[in-house]
Amino acid sequence: MSERNVAPNNLEAFWMPFTANRQFKSNPRMLVGAQDMHYTTSDGRKVLDGTAGLWCCNAGHGRPKIVEAIQKQAAELDYAPAFQMGHPKAFELAARLAAKLPKPLDHVFFTNSGSESVDTALKIALAYQRQIGQGTRTRLIGRERGYHGVGFGGISVGGIVANRRTFGTMLTGVDHIRHTHDIARNAFTRGEPEHGAEFADDLISVINLHDPSTIAAVIVEPVAGSTGVLIPPKGYLRKLREICDKHGILLIFDEVITGFGRLGTPFATDYFDVVPDLITTAKGITSGVVPMGAVFCSSDIYNAFMTGPENMIELFHGYTYSAHPLACAAALGTLDTYEEEGLLTRAADLASYWEDAVHSLKDCPHVIDIRNLGLIGAVELEPIAGQPTKRAFSAFLEAYERGIMIRTTGDIIAMSPPLIISEAQIDELIGTLRDVLKAID
């Protein structure tokens, strides 16, 4: 028996996140290794990664530049205080990221996760409005079915019912616009749906209800991921931008999953050619290897805070691990890998092959919609009557047994493979999923 086959003998103490703990612990799915496009399981099988971990390992697994960067950094400078002190890689990384952003975004605030990036962006938005004499703007607007992580800020502006209902009143002064999912009009659309730009007008209703002078910011995912991949209707994001501009409201794009090449452009803002005031990121910034997040903003926002005595802290916000040296080293190694291999635009080359492959599942059992954009694909299944989520979860379990990793949310299967996937591996992923859909009830 190889060392890898030694399983822990007590699974009880670890309260697993977003997991059916009892189901898992009765039949664990244990990963013990990863390289390039594959995980290795504790029983020695290879599993093709159809989800880039949790939408994060965009460069694939075990990539040498990233591994070496972390190893070297750990020996050289393991930690540096983030408050009132700095280390060179934090500045190098911020400058390299800024160079990849669309104008006028050019400043970077580091966090450790998507949830922290969201909290940070919401706080910057509120503080900025106050800074420019718009202190009555305290409301935050999110969207139904939005996922912005699990902090109180994120679940307040988020719109996934299960993530909200047990956690009290959350932030006050939050409102939501409707989501854009419309199977009746858009089922099996390839890419951006034709119908639904008018959902952006919900923002006008919310503005009319509350008065623009009370609204600080609107936050949306350009492509909603966690809720089951909702692609924005053509023209929808541009409309949101125009409405925000007209009323002095900041627009925040939560690019935690769309950032770093997922759509075939560095960021979704590039893909849709709509520039928000703030962008939240995480995941792909280090290809998932070390926890890190970042918020991007413009000089206008940054400079609005650079007032008052120079020895005063300008923004009372930050984390012990903001710009952690290991995370910065991982991110620099990741950017090197992305650049050397052209990964931030590779999804554009694969997108039509991917689209054909994903839509080839149309005639499989239970399928009621298929959606795609860049290297994202989703297959929505008809729920089993009275047992929502069961069918998709069965698909997930069956897929794992057959050697592919997919994600499910509700009765939707989501796929977002590492950006290094080959056409043959796309065929394998989709071919196996076809067999899975035929096999499950």
Ligand code: PXG
């Ligand atoms: N915003 C968005 C848009 C996200 O997708 C977060 C914020 C929070 O990030 P952290 O790093 O705090 O988890 C996310 C996270 C899934 C899945 O399978 C998606 C996420 C996390 C885990 C699973 O859809 N997104």
